[in-house]
Amino acid sequence: MAEQIPKELSENLYSNENVLFCIKKRMKTELKPKFLGVTDRRIIYLDQKVLGRYNIEDIPYEKLKLVHFKSGKLAAEFTLTHEDGHDIRMSWMNKDEVKEAIEAVRDALNNIAVEQVTIKKKKGLMSEEWQISKPKEMVSRVAPVRPSHTEPEKRSNDADPYEQLKKLKELLDADIISQEEYSAKRDALLSKI
Template sequence: MYYEFKGPALKPDFSFMDNRINVGKKEYFYDDITNITISYKPTKTTNGVITFVHKRKNIVIAFRKDDEQEIYKAIKEVSTLLSKNDISYDENHDDENAMATKLYDYCIDHGTGKGLNRKWGIKHFTLIINNLMPNEKVAFVFIGLNNYKSATKHEGNFACAITDKRILLAQQKVIGETVKSINWNNVNDITLQKGALLGIVEIDTFKERFNIGVDRTQAQNIYNETYRIYDLLKRKEEKKQYAHPKTEQVKEDPYEQLKKLKELLDMGILTQDEFDAKKKQILNI
């Protein structure tokens, strides 16, 4: 892979290689990049910006209007490469504790939350593992304060898993446990609010709104990845519906049906008894 682009006025040139992104004289290797997104913010010279997370820092690249199509192709290839760095665990060989540990370690390595401590973080993710459906895949995880209203009003730390089927929130308690499931079909939107101390990832559903408080420095990254998966799944569903539109059955007018039946009666194809029975059926007598 090789894509090279000139930067807009006063902005650095950049390129996408097989193993890295070059911005000016700096190199950013894919092994250290967690996600990449495009934001379209047209100005006189640019059409938008590319944002990627490198070692927990946001790197922003502005691109020119003329390069939009090539930029899209490049980002698509880079996203495919980055998907190889996604969360991985072996559900056939790892026990639930090993899988939960890998999910927690992902949070630590990618700066998406640590909770109270490692012990409780793994307990929360063990609940996630135990509540996964067959063939359900975890794409992204983070830890946040559920139902966050203020620094003193929230439900405590929850493990949050973004899967290909839903959003799972889980909290292990000293006595009891809490697991909440949000099906993607019920999600209206996902937004981000930034406060003085924390960022709030807001998940709006048909029934309620979930507010999850996360570290302010990583709030944008957590939101970007959560929204990216949501948008991707939504587009897939729209594409599926477009390819296989639902056909509405047109109900025939009952009088037209009776007219056709009368013709069959007159032709001797139906007997009077058969005609009367069909007539009652059509008219719901």
């Protein structure tokens, strides 16, 4: 861990929540530092004020849409984007610490995500840029089908390759299956015709 965990941050942790990484941003022009805490459940932004006041914003990993990291010759910028579009931005931070933090965020997101996160990296002569985006995940409940007198008709429709092709195309259009899965299953159905 790069930085000692501030009291204000540790007071606002959930029970059994562990801080994986904590970094501090402090410029000479600021009276109090700002912290970014990466936990096993969320990312916490702490803005300390004078006289014991502070602001805390957190983004649970489930609601995190995008993480952007850009480093230049002198410093780095770290941006977190919530699903609703709200950004938390910290600039003029230590490049190495921010790089470690983004790797901790990547690992934490991969631990909770159904699909792996998407990572885009761009490396220049004196700069580096990372963008981590979490895929949209669709969660649904499956209700048991009750037997009815129309069940034999459904089975005959499901066996119809033309109906199956239509359903397969709908799944592709809804981005539920990939193009490769669609092509493989389409070819199998076309061979039945």
